[in-house]
Amino acid sequence: MKSKKAINLLDRANMESCDYSICTLVTKFDEYDQMLASFHANGFIEPACEFLYIDNSNNNQFDAYTGINALLRWAKGKYIIVCHQDIELLQDDIEELGTKLTELEALDPNWAIAGNSGGVYQGSLNDLAVRISDPHGENIAQGPFPSRVTGLDENFIVIKAQANLALSGNISGFHLYATDMSIIASVLGFRSYVIDFHLKHKSRGIVREGDDLYPGEIGYPEIRETMVKKYRLAFATQWVSSSTTEFFIFPQIFSRIRYNLARACELLWLSRHTYRMRLINLLRKKRNAPKKFE
Numbered sequence: 014m015k016s017k018k019a020i021n022l023l024d025r026a027n028m029e030s031c032d033y034s035i036c037t038l039v040t041k042f043d044e045y046d047q048m049l050a051s052f053h054a055n056g057f058i059e060p061a062c063e064f065l066y067i068d069n070s071n072n073n074q075f076d077a078y079t080g081i082n083a084l085l086r087w088a089k090g091k092y093i094i095v096c097h098q099d100i101e102l103l104q105d106d107i108e109e110l111g112t113k114l115t116e117l118e119a120l121d122p123n124w125a126i127a128g129n130s131g132g133v134y135q136g137s138l139n140d141l142a143v144r145i146s147d148p149h150g151e152n153i154a155q156g157p158f159p160s161r162v163t164g165l166d167e168n169f170i171v172i173k174a175q176a177n178l179a180l181s182g183n184i185s186g187f188h189l190y191a192t193d194m195s196i197i198a199s200v201l202g203f204r205s206y207v208i209d210f211h212l213k214h215k216s217r218g219i220v221r222e223g224d225d226l227y228p229g230e231i232g233y234p235e236i237r238e239t240m241v242k243k244y245r246l247a248f249a250t251q252w253v254s255s256s257t258t259e260f261f262i263f264p265q266i267f268s269r270i271r272y273n274l275a276r277a278c279e280l281l282w283l284s285r286h287t288y289r290m291r292l293i294n295l296l297r298k299k300r301n302a303p304k305k306f307e
Contacts, residue, residue, distance in 0.1 A: 033094055036081070048096070056106045123202060126194060127159070148215075163199075
């Protein structure tokens with residue numbers, strides 16, 4: 014018998030979902046209104062879409078990391094678009110985006126984030142995939158597309174809601190959050206891509222630091238350094254122990270010698286562990302053995 018008070022999670026998901034949640038941190042509502050108009054003109058309208066924003070126009074109530082995490086929690090779209098207020102859709106519309114995401118799904122069902130600019134996976138330094146118009150150039154198409162990347166620009170990203178992604182809770186500010194999410198997605202078994210969806214970003218991308226910072230704002234170099242330290246520690250060689258097993262984790266970048274050393278340490282520990290368990294079992298058997306009476 015089904016409970017009258019309990020709610021089937023799948024029923025609620027189907028009832029409340031839409032295709033796209035478009036999420037933005039807003040500091041200038043005139044720019045945001047122009048962005049909205051371009052989305053509406055290209056088919057992003059209710060009920061297929063919802064538009065969510067955080068009002069930072071008077072002061073920064075949320076930084077990007079806490080704000081976007083809040084938006085991700087409340088968004089009900091199958092795909093969650095996180096974008097800047099100063100972008101403008103051109104000719105690529107909702108149908109075109111749907112086509113590109115369907116193609117990406119067929120290519121790699123484990124994709125989780127798609128954007129328009131990022132560093133190519135296993136590429137050389139400054140090897141970028143870019144599909145955008147901005148002050149650096151019109152109709153830039155540096156592919157091929159889709160291109161797998163390790164980090165993305167923040168002006169426009171599409172997140173697969175099913176991947177259940179979030180941003181770091183120990184980083185704050187307004188920079189590198191799309192790269193942070195790309196790293197987290199990779200750890201969770203997902204991948205990030207640049208796709209061929211063309212739009213206009215009106216800004217060159219502002220990297221504020223020093224005297225250009227707003228009161229209380231954290232600069233780009235500080236955020237970058239915090240992120241490097243965080244993941245350097247997270248991906249460091251470490252010994253992991255659970256209630257059922259123990260093992261070493263170490264980056265693939267380590268040499269074969271380092272691998273052999275780590276493996277030797279692991280085998281040594283396991284051999285000691287096995288010997289100890291055998292000794293304990295032997296003592297238990299002797300203790301529990303029936304006593305002989307003369």
